Each structure stands twice: as C-alpha cells, then as structure tokens.
Amino acid sequence: MAAPTIGLLVNPAAGRDVRRLTGGATVSDTYGKRRAAECVLAGVGLADDPVYVVVAPDGGEIGQRTVAEADRSNVRLLDVAVGGTSADTHRAAAAFRERVDAVVVFGGDGTTRDLAIEIGDVPLLAVSTGTNNVVPTPVDGTVAGAAAAFLATGAVDADDATYRHTMIDARVDDGRSIRGLATVGVVDQSFVGTRAVLDPDDFLGGGVSRAARGEVGLSGVAGALTRVAPETRRGVALELDADAERSVTAITVPGVVERVGVAGWSHLDPGDERVFAVEEAVVSVDGERELEVQNAEIGVRPVPDGPRLVDFDAVFEAAPLAADAHAVERR
Template sequence: MSIAAILANPASGKDIRRLVAHGSVFDNQEKVRMVRRLILGLERSGVTKILYMPDSYAIIPRALNSISPSIPIEAVEMPIRSNQTDTTTAAGIMETLGAKCLIVLGGDGTSRAACKGTVAVPILPLSTGTNNVFPFMGEATIAGLAAGLVASGRLPREACCVHSCMFDILLNDAVVDIALVDAAVYDDVFLASRAVWHMEKVPQLFLTRCSASSIGLSAIGGQIRSILPEEPRGLALTLGPNASMKVTAAIAPGMFTEVPLVDVSEMAPGEIFPIHVNPGIIAVDGEREVEIPRGSRASIRLSTAGPMVVDVQKTMALARQEGLFCQPS
C-alpha cells in the first residue's frame, strides 16, 4: 500500500505579523480548495491511501464534501490541541503508519513543526503561511501528483528530493530544538508575540539558506550571499554598532529595515557557534521559541541531517522522461 499524508495548519497565515506588517490573510476556505486538488492529484498519481491531521476547522472533511475519491482518506488518531504540537505529533504518527510523503500546508513554522516529528519521511511544503522561505508557492494539483509519485514509489525519492540542511539548537550541549531557515538570538527575556520585529535586539543571526528574493530574516543574508537549501554550509551574522556595512532587507511583508552588520562568517556542518546572550531567547524560523536560562550555555550547530524536500519541477520532469502519464492509444 502506498500512503501519502496531508498536514494542513488552520492557523497559518493569520498571526500577528499580518496586522503589524502588510501581508494578506490566507483563509481556511482556500486551504480547503487546495486540499481538494491535492487529493485528486495524489489519487491520480497512484497513491492507495491518504492520512491526514485532524484540525479544529475540519479542512480535509470540508474538502471531501464535493469530491468522491476512490481511495480511503483517514484521520490519524490523536488529540487536537490547536497549536504546533498537533503538527509534530501527527507527523510522527504518520511515519509510524507508513506514510512515504508528507504534504504540509503552512509557513516556515508549520514545516519546522512537522520536521520535529520526523525528518525520515520526504516532505512537500506548500506555502500558506506568513514567512514562506522553506515552503514554496505552487499549484496544489501538480504538488499532489509529485508527492504521489514519491509516495507510491513510481519514482525514486533520491531523484525527486533535495536534502536540506537545518540547525540544531543546543543548550548545555543538548539539542533542544531545530530551525529550518533561520535562528535569531534575541536580547530579551519575553516571548511576547513571538515574532521578531526589533532588529536592534538581535546581536546574532544564523541562516541555513540565503536569497536576495527571500522575505523574513534570511533576506538579510540574501543581500550578501546566495546559499541554496541543499548546500552544506550556512551563514553566521554578527549585528550591532561599529558595523562595517548596513543591509536593507524585507523582514516581513511590506516591512523593511536597515540592519548593521559587524561580521559575516560561513558555517560548516558540525561547527558549533556559541551564543553570547545570557539570559535571552532564540527565535527559530521567525518565532521566539527557545529561552536561554541564566547561567546556561547556548549554541547553534549546522546539521546536514535535515529533511528531504520534494522538488516538484524535478519530479514532474522525471515523470515526463519516464513517460508515466503517457500511454499508447
């Protein structure tokens, strides 16, 4: 049996950054329509069963109201807490139940939550969030086809996926969290709204990838270097007074800031970079999550053991080469 899984976050694209910045709201009805197209794509590609994460809005049951797929579509059994632990829990259960590809609808934070559940199952992240550096914008129909080809084994996952790097967040040498895109040291002790707004409170910033076309904190590094997700290197930035340069970057939709850079260093896999703030907070993938207790040792390490991410264009190009959707009349 070939199993694919869908994790749709009903809260993505609606956080406070949509009010403080100028981003559009991604409503749940659009997610319902996307899931409908995903299901049809998965069915057509040869998947024989779909698992999904239950949620308070009932995204998948609503999507099934107007279609009648021929394959079983089942919710995983789990409590609904309506926070990011739902995504982490669901991803772990889906791996146990034999899912061969996870389709995640959300932003960077939702993808990170899924990868905290498992990095052993390939992930196809579709953008429906605020900061969307890790997930991509794309047509759900084709995403369903690509994910289904991987999940069904009709194409080898090694040929369809990119192996992404990530950060290990360390406290006293123990891994306490991960980050897929960025980790920002915040010189404060309050989680508050969790989003990172005041760059003057960020003395250190670590990035797994950089692009001048990105939005969010990785856009800062993107004005200096280009680092692809699959490249085994990262970027460590030191911010503050006596800067050698200032970088203008879009750290949120419609929100620009000038960031003073003191130092730029490349990060090699396994290399540990100490954090110089204590006490403080580490924001992972745009949200303040990890508290640094007074007297503890915090550090960041680049890891090559990140998730395998389905490359839709590469997968569909390989499907064309193999003639998977062509047959003699």
C-alpha cells in the first residue's frame, strides 16, 4: 500500500488583481504564501502516521523554495511543467489525482475552480489567499496540513468530513461552455479587458451554485433573496437591472457594499436552465470575465458533480484523541 500522501499547491498570482486597489481586497504577498506553505509541512506532524507531501512548482517559485528549504525526507517537488498560467494548476491537479490522498490549495475561487476541474474525487482543502474567496476557507496553514494528514492516513474517514460542491455552467449556443465554482455572470461589456468585474450595474444577470447573505459578489446578491447551501445540488438564477423597482444590499466586491437592482430571480433545480439572449456581452466566472459573446443565447444551469471539499470543523470533530489522553481517561 502506498504511503499516505498529500498534495500542496500555491497560486503565486492569487489575491493580486486590480480589486485590491479599487476595493478592500486583502493583499496576499509571496512571503506570506511561502510561510503558509511551510506551516502545512509542520501541520502534517499532528497525525500519528508519517505523511509524504508532494508540492507543485509554480511561476513564482513558492513551491520550489518551500521544498528546497524544507530539509525533510518526506517532502518532494511534483514533476510537472510550469508556464506561469492557470494551465499550471490544471497540470498539477491531473498529476495529484493519480498519486495523493488529499490536496491543500492556497488561492481564491478561480484557483480552486481550476484545480477542481481536474482533481476528480480527491478531497480538496481550499485555503483563502485570493481576491474572491467565496469557497476557500480562511484557516491557518498548520491547521490545513493537520486536517489533510488526518484524511490521508485514514484517521478521519473522508466520507464524514467532505461534501460535493455544486458548480454552475454557462453554455453559449455557438458550442462554447465554461464552468464556475460559485458564480457565472452575464456582463454588459464588449471585452474581457482587465478580467475583474468591478461595477454591479454591469451585470445583466447570471447564476450561482450557492447563496448566503455574507458572501461576496453574485452569491451574496442571491443570498439577500434566498439561502442555498453548496451541497444541495441546486442553484439560483438572477436577472439584474440597475433601474429595477426592487433592489437589495450586498457585498459586491471586497470592501464595498452597494444596492443592486433585481428584476427577477428563481431557484434552479438539477436539469433546469435559465437562458439569457444578448447582442453583446461577456461571460464571467467567479468574478472574472472570461468569454466574449455576440448575438447569442447563454444558458446557465447548476452542475452537481463539483469538487469534493473538506469541512475543516468536521475533520477535527472526528479526529482521534491522542494515545496518552486515552490513558489518562482510563485512570
């Protein structure tokens, strides 16, 4: 049987886009990410059994330096190509899928989505260091490493501490499609440009795979209208209009609270689709503009086969007590 192994991936570009200048998004610098990665290596020691850590290389050389300075026999670098784009995450995820028991990823919604597309059923521990952090959890790297180690060694049953996160698809009638982890938006713009969506009045509508009042972006707008947990296999369709009679207050980007006009909304059950007919628009996923479309219909629908995300609280609730604790209890 292969030794328990976890994967570690750090996105060097996460948390560094234009929204940190226009709003209140937290800046996540290279030094902080490297220190967090080092904390993961320490955290695996909480498990009783030894755990190997395979670290993905990256364009900022955070992973490479983490391995070089680790001076531990249980830490090695993943052998995949690095090009400095999101394709690096896809390649690393595909390699992880074949050889690790759990993956810790430092990034935002976009990084988590890129990993989720290729990771299969491997439990994913998403730690927030991005600009959009609807899905990843703000947790210490040491805690993430310990949780991953408990899962990798079997000390905690992954079925008891993970859930399948619904995703959201956008399909253009010209055959193109794109998948978001939490949100897909139809934006009244002609070009992708700087990618980040800053003005809520630009949205014509979209769909979300989760809705909660305290979330940022479209899922927070939906959360002002209803509640949808990410594991329920449902979604919400939104039709937005700055001039609509009804409006809700939402956190539109980090550090910014605004009123958003809502012309209509509805739940999306599995198999349901909301179609937007546009002359010119851009499709955004998880807060970033991705596809330019003209004279098209865009269908938005929930997809239940998303990533297997780890509930950190559930891991530690199920984690075994230390052996010496049992000895004291018996006395």
